[in-house]
Amino acid sequence: MEEIKVNDYAVVMKNIVKEFYDVRANDNVNFLVKNGSIHGLLGENGAGKTTLMNVLYGLYHPEEGEIFINGIKQDIHSPTKAISLGIGMVHQHFMLARPFTIVENVMLGRKSRKGILLDTKETAKDLVALAEKYKMKIDPYAKIWQLSVGEQQRVEILTALYQGAEVLILDEPTAVLTPQEVDGLFVTLREMKNDGKSIILITHKLEEIVCIVDEVTVLRDGAMIGNVEVDCNTTKAELTKMMVGRDVLFNFEKSNSAAGEKKLTIKDLKVLNDKNFLALDGFSLDVHAGEIIGLAGVDGNGQKELCEALTGIRTVESGEVKLDTINIENKPPLFSIKKGIAHIPEDRHITGLALGWSLKKNLILKTFKDNSKFGLIDEKKIEDRWEKARVAYQIKANSGDDSARDLSGGNQQKVILARELENNPVILIANQPTRGLDIGATEYVRQKLLDAKGDGAGVLLVSADLEEILQLSDRIAVIYDGKLMGILPGGSDVKKIGELMMGKKLEVEQNAK
Amino acid sequence: MLNKLTKNLNQILLAVGTIILALIVGGVIISFSGNSPLDAYFSMFNGAFGSKQRFMEVLVRMIPLVIMALGTSVAFKANLWNIGGDGQFIMGSIFAVFVTIYSGLPPVIGIPVSILAAMLGGGLWAGLAGWLKVKFNANEVITTLMLNYIAVYFLSFLVYGPMMDPKGSKMPQTEIIPQAFRLPLFESGNRLHMGIFLALIIVIIMIFFWKSTVGFKIGLLGQGEKVTTYAGVSVKKMIVFTMIISGLLAGISGWTEIYGVQYRLLEGITSGYGSMAIVIALMGGLNPIGILISGFFFSALLVGGATMQRMTAIPFSIVDIVQGLIIIFIIARTAVNFKEIKNKIVRRMGHVK
Numbered sequence: 001m002e003e004i005k006v007n008d009y010a011v012v013m014k015n016i017v018k019e020f021y022d023v024r025a026n027d028n029v030n031f032l033v034k035n036g037s038i039h040g041l042l043g044e045n046g047a048g049k050t051t052l053m054n055v056l057y058g059l060y061h062p063e064e065g066e067i068f069i070n071g072i073k074q075d076i077h078s079p080t081k082a083i084s085l086g087i088g089m090v091h092q093h094f095m096l097a098r099p100f101t102i103v104e105n106v107m108l109g110r111k112s113r114k115g116i117l118l119d120t121k122e123t124a125k126d127l128v129a130l131a132e133k134y135k136m137k138i139d140p141y142a143k144i145w146q147l148s149v150g151e152q153q154r155v156e157i158l159t160a161l162y163q164g165a166e167v168l169i170l171d172e173p174t175a176v177l178t179p180q181e182v183d184g185l186f187v188t189l190r191e192m193k194n195d196g197k198s199i200i201l202i203t204h205k206l207e208e209i210v211c212i213v214d215e216v217t218v219l220r221d222g223a224m225i226g227n228v229e230v231d232c233n234t235t236k237a238e239l240t241k242m243m244v245g246r247d248v249l250f251n252f253e254k255s256n257s258a259a260g261e262k263k264l265t266i267k268d269l270k271v272l273n274d275k276n277f278l279a280l281d282g283f284s285l286d287v288h289a290g291e292i293i294g295l296a297g298v299d300g301n302g303q304k305e306l307c308e309a310l311t312g313i314r315t316v317e318s319g320e321v322k323l324d325t326i327n328i329e330n331k332p333p334l335f336s337i338k339k340g341i342a343h344i345p346e347d348r349h350i351t352g353l354a355l356g357w358s359l360k361k362n363l364i365l366k367t368f369k370d371n372s373k374f375g376l377i378d379e380k381k382i383e384d385r386w387e388k389a390r391v392a393y394q395i396k397a398n399s400g401d402d403s404a405r406d407l408s409g410g411n412q413q414k415v416i417l418a419r420e421l422e423n424n425p426v427i428l429i430a431n432q433p434t435r436g437l438d439i440g441a442t443e444y445v446r447q448k449l450l451d452a453k454g455d456g457a458g459v460l461l462v463s464a465d466l467e468e469i470l471q472l473s474d475r476i477a478v479i480y481d482g483k484l485m486g487i488l489p490g491g492s493d494v495k496k497i498g499e500l501m502m503g504k505k506l507e508v509e510q511n512a513k
Numbered sequence: 514m515l516n517k518l519t520k521n522l523n524q525i526l527l528a529v530g531t532i533i534l535a536l537i538v539g540g541v542i543i544s545f546s547g548n549s550p551l552d553a554y555f556s557m558f559n560g561a562f563g564s565k566q567r568f569m570e571v572l573v574r575m576i577p578l579v580i581m582a583l584g585t586s587v588a589f590k591a592n593l594w595n596i597g598g599d600g601q602f603i604m605g606s607i608f609a610v611f612v613t614i615y616s617g618l619p620p621v622i623g624i625p626v627s628i629l630a631a632m633l634g635g636g637l638w639a640g641l642a643g644w645l646k647v648k649f650n651a652n653e654v655i656t657t658l659m660l661n662y663i664a665v666y667f668l669s670f671l672v673y674g675p676m677m678d679p680k681g682s683k684m685p686q687t688e689i690i691p692q693a694f695r696l697p698l699f700e701s702g703n704r705l706h707m708g709i710f711l712a713l714i715i716v717i718i719m720i721f722f723w724k725s726t727v728g729f730k731i732g733l734l735g736q737g738e739k740v741t742t743y744a745g746v747s748v749k750k751m752i753v754f755t756m757i758i759s760g761l762l763a764g765i766s767g768w769t770e771i772y773g774v775q776y777r778l779l780e781g782i783t784s785g786y787g788s789m790a791i792v793i794a795l796m797g798g799l800n801p802i803g804i805l806i807s808g809f810f811f812s813a814l815l816v817g818g819a820t821m822q823r824m825t826a827i828p829f830s831i832v833d834i835v836q837g838l839i840i841i842f843i844i845a846r847t848a849v850n851f852k853e854i855k856n857k858i859v860r861r862m863g864h865v866k
């Protein structure tokens with residue numbers, strides 16, 4: 001790596017060091033992208049991928065290192081500078097102005113060709129042409145909030161292209177897409193590559209990009225571990241090992257014990273979201289004891305509202321939810337807690353944990369009354385409780401007095417698991433339980449879900465991660481636009497699930513009964 | 514255990530550090546005004562602790578301030594910004610005096626009933642703001658402030674009108690409450706009354722309160738409404754309940770001031786205790802012992818400052834300046850992350866090497 005011929009590459013990042021206080025997010029990273037190639041940037045959550053690309057895009061200033069674009073050394077001090085050098089970036093979280101139309105979003109931050117008048121029409125025409133060239137379909141006058149996540153992503157890509165991007169960075173683009181949408185994205189990317197553009201694809205999931213990328217750079221703990229040429233035949237094992245630093249099994253023993261009796265019945269549920277639109281529109285589903293039913297779907301199709309309705313956090317407009325024979329819809333949250341419905345919420349920072357509180361107190365959030373004597377919290381009891389949880393769930397923390405904020409995501413999720421699984425729940429609702437966790441923690445959480453099922457709980461696993469759904473589920477239900485699209489047996493074909501995720505209804509519902 | 518001890522010690526050191534810093538910066542300002550800061554501080558210290566009489570006066574001031582700050586801290590812990598301590602103090606006082614003057618109850622029953630009435634008045638007044646928040650999503654900062662004005666004008670109306678002392682010479686005040694209902698004094702010729710024990714008892718009760726399940730729920734609310742709901746605690750009920758507890762303590766604070774010092778209702782009885790209670794609560798880190806300490810400091814500052822003004826040419830506004838500086842430092846303390854600064858320095862040093 002000593003002598004890099006900077007001229008052969010579209011992008012050369014040399015010895016990049018970027019620190020956040022005590023974290024070295026990038027530790028002497030070398031990163032090279034060949035002209036006209038698709039380059040994967042692989043690493044676990046927190047490996048420093050986004051940071052590295054933010055440095056390239058001028059959002060962060062590295063402490064050390066230099067950057068060459070097309071062989072010329074550049075000081076990229078701002079995104080504007082990056083854009084002028086032909087670098088475009090689509091962030092993990094889109095940065096679109098939601099009340100505006102597509103064309104208005106593209107025009108934001110750009111000078112009009114007509115002086116003080118807006119050149120909306122011309123821009124719209126250009127956009128449509130550009131989209132067609134790269135095999136995308138858009139309506140330039142659609143408002144952002146009306147678009148699906150996949151369409152929003154297209155707008156982001158178009159914006160970057162329109163600004164003249166020759167190097168396009170995509171941060172975890174596949175995470176929010178259905179399998180079919182991923183295919184569509186890849187068609188576009190290939191077109192761009194044929195056009196001589198270079199593309200950087202960030203991901204923490206190798207298998208999704210292995211067929212499209214020419215080369216992959218692996219990051220781990222901020223350091224560059226290696227640079228590998230890959231194609232469709234490259235096996236996952238070795239790269240995963242580079243990513244994690246050890247072998248990963250990911251082979252769960254799925255005990256195929258027959259599911260027990262029906263525990264939870266959801267019938268014709270109608271629930272509003274925060275904006276008072278119907279988030280669930282006549283949703284029905286049963287959960288049996290001793291099974292994991294996976295609920296697949298693109299984010300934002302009513303999953304969150306469903307989980308909240310089932311746990312009494314959100315009001316139900318109509319329909320019913322029954323636990324055995326008891327109606328639990330529109331009962332206060334405490335009711336479902338007492339009835340043994342455990343809940344791993346989607347956002348562990350705002351809902352699942354009291355971040356500023358100690359781990360000990362977080363363990364008894366729902367059972368503080370049982371952990372008190374004469375109305376006072378029983379310090380000794382909760383210390384014991386913490387000690388047991390720490391050992392049983394391998395929580396890494398200095399003490400139970402640490403605040404939840406100071407733990408890593410994986411350990412935070414373990415605290416939640418320890419709390420929710422404490423009293424052998426009847427029903428466990430797990431909403432995106434492994435999102436944002438590293439591979440080790442993901443493995444652990446998934447095993448715990450299987451254990452809970454083994455202990456007789458009915459598990460409703462809500463996940464946008466199809467791999468997770470397929471690994472764990474006995475049955476797979478698909479939600480789209482607040483409705484159940486159908487139920488497939490475990491291990492069904494990904495493409496078929498993907499179709500349902502895009503709103504195609506399962507034609508013959510014979511086995512529904 | 515050790516961990517907890519150092520944490521508490523840190524709290525106290527931080528409070529003391531804030532005070533010292535404020536005194537130093539205040540000293541610079543005093544010297545700009547052409548006075549000697551050392552003289553000013555000396556006469557201030559002397560004014561607060563120079564004699565038994567003055568020291569007792571500090572304690573007299575401390576009683577309502579500490580109790581009200583404890584009330585304020587309850588709301589603040591739940592992330593409810595109750596800044597209406599004054600109004601709750603006034604309503605508590607009005608309720609209590611009303612009962613004492615007009616009920617004709619004998620002291621044995623009358624005294625406890627007057628305390629209960631004070632709690633009711635303060636609690637209702639703050640609870641009203643809580644209810645408005647829950648029902649109409651009205652910001653409690655605005656409503657508690659508005660309710661302050663209403664209470665102040667209501668008090669004026671009463672002391673100029675229906676409750677004006679019939680035997681008085683048209684002074685805007687109520688009749689004096691009988692001797693038997695008052696808080697006993699330590700010694701005649703001194704204003705220090707038995708309310709000091711009440712304040713200390715309430716401090717101790719609050720220490721246990723924060724260890725109770727009720728305190729747990731209030732603290733949880735301060736961690737966020739979502740996690741509170743998730744844990745099975747009703748946010749709406751807790752908001753109203755927390756405000757009631759907060760106001761009820763302000764009501765008791767009013768009771769001690771009326772039954773221990775003033776013996777009657779009159780205009781301006783709060784003398785701005787509400788805003789001072791906020792500073793004391795924040796400086797004490799919302800912790801009962803911390804509040805006791807910072808309440809003592811503030812009372813000394815007030816009494817000492819008043820003496821200083823009498824004895825020297827230095828104006829009382831110095832006290833206001835020091836108080837203002839302390840507020841600024843407290844805000845700065847929470848706004849600036851010290852860890853960040855520390856890390857920056859460490860990194861700089863690492864680079865030099």
Ligand SMILES: Nc1ncnc2c1ncn2[C@@H]1O[C@H](COP(=O)(O)OP(=O)(O)O)[C@@H](O)[C@H]1O
Pocket residue numbers: 020023024025043044045046047048049050051052
């Ligand atoms: N703005 C920031 N401030 C402090 N720490 C950060 C910031 N951005 C990232 N980090 C830290 O840097 C490390 C790498 O993060 P990131 O680049 O986002 O990883 P990735 O994109 O690979 O998941 C993590 O430990 C993260 O906590």
Ligand SMILES: [Mg+2]
Pocket residue numbers: 046049050051092171
């Ligand atoms: Mg990232």
